[in-house]
Every structure is written in structure tokens, then in C-alpha cells.
Amino acid sequence: MQAEEFRRHGHDLIDWVADYLQGVEAYPVLPDLQPGDVRRRLPAEPPREPEAMETILKDFRTLILPAVTHWNHPRFFAYFPANQSGPSILGELLSAALGVNAMVWQSCPAATELEEVVMDWLRRMIGLPESFRGVIQDTASTATIVALLCARERATDFATNEHGFYARTAAALRVYCSREAHSSVEKGLKAAGFGREHLVPIAVDNELALDPTDLAQKIAADREQGLTPCAVVATVGTTSSTALDPLVPIADLADRHRLWLHVDAALAGSAAILPEKRAMFDGLERADSFVFNPHKWLFTNFDCSAFFCRDPQTLVRTFAIDPEYLRTAFDSGATNLRDWGLALGRRFRALKLWFVLRSYGVEGLQARLREHLGLAQEFMQWVVADPQFELLAPVPLQTICFRHCPPEVAAAGAEALDRHNAALLQRVNATGQLFMTHTRLRERYCLRLSIGQTETRREHVVAAWRLIRDCAQAR
Numbered sequence: 317m318q319a320e321e322f323r324r325h326g327h328d329l330i331d332w333v334a335d336y337l338q339g340v341e342a343y344p345v346l347p348d349l350q351p352g353d354v355r356r357r358l359p360a361e362p363p364r365e366p367e368a369m370e371t372i373l374k375d376f377r378t379l380i381l382p383a384v385t386h387w388n389h390p391r392f393f394a395y396f397p398a399n400q401s402g403p404s405i406l407g408e409l410l411s412a413a414l415g416v417n418a419m420v421w422q423s424c425p426a427a428t429e430l431e432e433v434v435m436d437w438l439r440r441m442i443g444l445p446e447s448f449r450g451v452i453q454d455t456a457s458t459a460t461i462v463a464l465l466c467a468r469e470r471a472t473d474f475a476t477n478e479h480g481f482y483a484r485t486a487a488a489l490r491v492y493c494s495r496e497a498h499s500s501v502e503k504g505l506k507a508a509g510f511g512r513e514h515l516v517p518i519a520v521d522n523e524l525a526l527d528p529t530d531l532a533q534k535i536a537a538d539r540e541q542g543l544t545p546c547a548v549v550a551t552v553g554t555t556s557s558t559a560l561d562p563l564v565p566i567a568d569l570a571d572r573h574r575l576w577l578h579v580d581a582a583l584a585g586s587a588a589i590l591p592e593k594r595a596m597f598d599g600l601e602r603a604d605s606f607v608f609n610p611h612k613w614l615f616t617n618f619d620c621s622a623f624f625c626r627d628p629q630t631l632v633r634t635f636a637i638d639p640e641y642l643r644t645a646f647d648s649g650a651t652n653l654r655d656w657g658l659a660l661g662r663r664f665r666a667l668k669l670w671f672v673l674r675s676y677g678v679e680g681l682q683a684r685l686r687e688h689l690g691l692a693q694e695f696m697q698w699v700v701a702d703p704q705f706e707l708l709a710p711v712p713l714q715t716i717c718f719r720h721c722p723p724e725v726a727a728a729g730a731e732a733l734d735r736h737n738a739a740l741l742q743r744v745n746a747t748g749q750l751f752m753t754h755t756r757l758r759e760r761y762c763l764r765l766s767i768g769q770t771e772t773r774r775e776h777v778v779a780a781w782r783l784i785r786d787c788a789q790a791r
């Protein structure tokens with residue numbers, strides 16, 4: 317593509333993106349499609365001849381766009397948000413334009429050092445002690461695998477790195493997390509060679525947070541059987557209901573039994589920039605590692621996962637490699653981020669985070685988070701005040717778990733209520749007016765409304781509540 321042609325399409329596309337972001341509300345949040353609908357409309361063979369950009373962009377508009385779920389939509393309330401912002405998109409554009417691979421310092425000094433700086437800014441913003449060093453991973457799932465691998469190596473004196481699990485004659489390594497922890501912990505155990513059966517589920521209390529008494533008992537039982545307790549994953553802000561595992565008693569147990577403590581606050585970590593929410597992170601300074609996703613709730617588009625480690629030496633010892641072709645004259649004085657995680661190649665993700673932190677400023681970020689938190693409290697009060705609805709979990713953050721519970725359906729039993737709410741969710745989402753998802757808490761099917769898109773304002777949450785009630789009445 318010649319420079320002039322790039323310039324022309326680039327200008328058009330930026331105009332398109334600006335219009336899209338401004339007008340995203342006009343789209344249905346969720347496309348009305350069946351699996352295979354998109355693929356059927358696309359050719360099976362790649363084009364033999366070059367195609368004009370006009371043709372490609374036309375197909376983007378007619379074939380791709382109608383099949384997009386609009387995560388930017390202010391009435392997107394599903395899963396957890398993956399929000400973004402203008403500054404972030406611009407930073408991402410520059411990262412694509414530079415196209416650097418920040419595997420070693422020399423391969424892009426700016427990428428490595430900017431990453432060190434913005435991660436240190438984030439560390440200060442969330443109140444982590446100076447002993448923590450940060451690195452950007454692609455996702456929280458990867459960060460958790462990285463933490464588990466560090467835990468494995470520390471527990472085996474780095475022998476598993478050398479000899480694999482085959483050579484281990486010692487007892488199996490055990491990892492603990494609450495029943496409400498994210499599935500990435502289980503995936504991590506599978507991928508890191510622990511084996512899924514060595515993930516020990518810990519009971520939760522009335523608020524769906526990890527019960528430290530049960531954790532203590534499970535560790536003691538493992539020890540009695542000659543197994544080796546290795547790591548505990550605590551969650552601040554569980555995926556289903558944003559429950560808050562109590563970090564202080566968990567850190568006490570981790571200290572006593574020399575467990576690696578990994579704290580997963582994929583969504584909730586952003587709230588640590590709010591002084592009034594810091595209490596939910598008490599004890600975090602005693603963790604070995606911590607992850608949260610600016611790509612969830614800090615206006616930085618996917619992917620950007622902030623991983624902090626209290627002892628980077630363990631991290632580097634776990635992952636360091638040293639092939640001749642990657643050696644440089646700067647190796648003794650520079651940070652080579654290839655040794656801070658699984659991937660060698662690394663995108664220049666720090667750029668978009670830098671753009672976001674600078675253009676919002678800490679106060680701007682705090683203001684948007686507070687708005688989301690306030691809206692969640694309001695929504696929760698509407699649920700509580702309506703006798704037809706039931707709140708199913710505390711709301712410490714921006715996600716509300718609830719269900720429609722009319723007496724005549726409730727009288728028909730638990731399964732009838734589950735079916736009723738699943739059908740209600742289908743009806744709500746089929747309108748295209750909003751998108752929310754569900755979960756199960758204590759065996760009960762719940763609707764789940766998660767507030768956190770960049771442009772979500774009170775009017776959108778009001779509209780969501782009205783629509784949910786209308787759909788509930790129109791059954």
C-alpha cells in the first residue's frame with residue numbers, strides 16, 4: 317500500500333471509528349445470529365489476486381459489523397466489561413504502526429522502559445509497596461499460570477524446571493482456591509503440570525468469600541497425607557458475584573505454610589485506585605503476586621493485564637532463557653522482559669496504558685469508577701425495593717446478581733424459578749437493547765448485571781431496569 321493510499325484510508329477509518337464510537341448505541345448490543353452464519357457468507361478460499369481496500373472495507377461493513385457484539389455499547393452489561401477509550405485506541409494505533417517486538421531491551425528500549433514506568437505508576441496508584449515490580453501480560457489467565465509456575469519452582473527449589481515433574485519423588489504439590497475462583501486457576505493447574513486433581517476447592521462463607529477455617533483444615537489434611545501445600549489463589553472480586561476473599565487470614569496461612577499467595581483481582585483491582593475501596597485489599601502487600609486487568613475496568617482496550625510480583629528474581633529464574641541469538645551488549649544493565657513471562661515476543665502495550673493514565677489522570681479514572689459503583693448501588697436498591705425481585709449476593713463493586721421471583725413461580729419450586737429466569741434472560745437479550753449474562757450461586761440461577769462500559773451513564777442503567785421489569789411482566 318502506497319503512503320498516499322494509506323493516508324486516505326487512514327483518515328476515512330479514523331472518521332469511521334469516531335462515528336462508530338459516538339453512534340454505537342444505535343446498534344443492537346448482541347447480533348441475532350446462529351453459529352455458522354458468518355462463515356457461510358465468507359469465501360472458503362483466499363483471494364488469488366489483490367483486492368482493493370474499498371472492497372475489503374465494504375465487506376467489513378456488510379459482513380463483519382452486523383455480526384459484532386458491541387462491547388462498547390453503553391447497555392453492555394454482560395460478563396465483566398472490557399472497556400476502552402479514545403486515548404487507548406490511539407495508543408494502540410501507534411503501537412501497531414511502530415510494530416515493535418519488545419522481547420529484549422535493545423529490541424525497543426522505549427517499550428521496555430515505558431512499561432517499567434507505567435507499571436510503577438500503577439503500583440503507586442493501587443498502593444502496593446515498592447518491593448513489587450510489574451510487567452504487562454496478555455491476560456489474567458496467563459498471569460495466573462505464570463504465578464503458578466513460580467510457585468511450583470519455589471516449592472521444588474527450581475528442580476521441576478530442570479528435570480520436569482517426572483523426576484520428582486516428593487509428594488504432589490497442592491493448590492488451594494475458593495469454589496468461586498475463576499476457571500483460569502483450574503486451567504493453570506492443568507497447563508503447569510500440577511494436575512487438576514491437585515486443585516483443592518475451599519468452602520465459601522455466606523458472602524461467597526473463601527472461608528479461611530476451611531483453608532486451614534484442607535492444608536492440615538493434606539499435610540497429614542504427606543502431600544505438599546504449594547500455593548493459594550485468593551480472589552478479590554470473584555467472577556460470578558464479585559465476592560471478596562479475606563486476604564489477611566489467607567496471608568497468615570500462606571506465611572505459616574510457605575505457600576505462594578497469588579491474588580487474582582482481574583476486575584476488582586481497578587477499585588484499588590479508590591482510597592475508599594482500599595480496605596478490600598488489606599493484606600495484598602503480603603502477596604507473592606497480584607494480577608488485575610486494565611483491559612477490564614480501566615479504559616484500556618484488550619489486551620492489557622497488570623501482573624505484579626514481590627520477588628522478581630523468582631519470576632526471572634523461572635522463565636529465563638539465554639540463547640546466543642538474543643544476547644546483547646546491554647544484558648547486564650537492562651531489563652529483558654522476555655524473562656518475565658511465557659512469551660518471547662511482546663507487544664508495545666505500555667503505550668496505550670500510558671495514553672490512558674495521562675489523558676484521564678488518576679482523578680479522572682477515579683471519577684468514572686465511582687460513577688459505575690454508584691450506579692450499581694442504585695440498581696441494587698431498585699432490586700431490593702421490588703417484591704417481585706430478589707438480590708442474591710452482596711454488591712461490593714459494580715456487579716449485581718439477582719432474579720425475578722414472582723410468588724406463583726416460586727411456589728412451583730427451585731427448578732421452575734431457574735427456568736423462569738433463564739427464559740427472562742433470553743427475552744431481555746433478544747430485544748437487542750441490552751446484553752447481560754447469568755451465573756449460578758448456591759445452585760440458584762441468577763441474572764447478572766455488570767456495569768462498567770466507558771459510556772454507561774445513569775440513563776442506560778435506568779433503561780436496563782425498566783426493560784428487565786417489562787420483559788418479566790410480559791411473560
Ligand code: PLP
Nearest residue numbers: 396455456457498500555580582
Ligand atoms: N480472574 C477473574 C476473577 C476473572 O473474572 C477473569 C475473567 O473475567 C479472569 C481471571 C480471566 O481474565 P482474562 O480473560 O484476562 O484471562
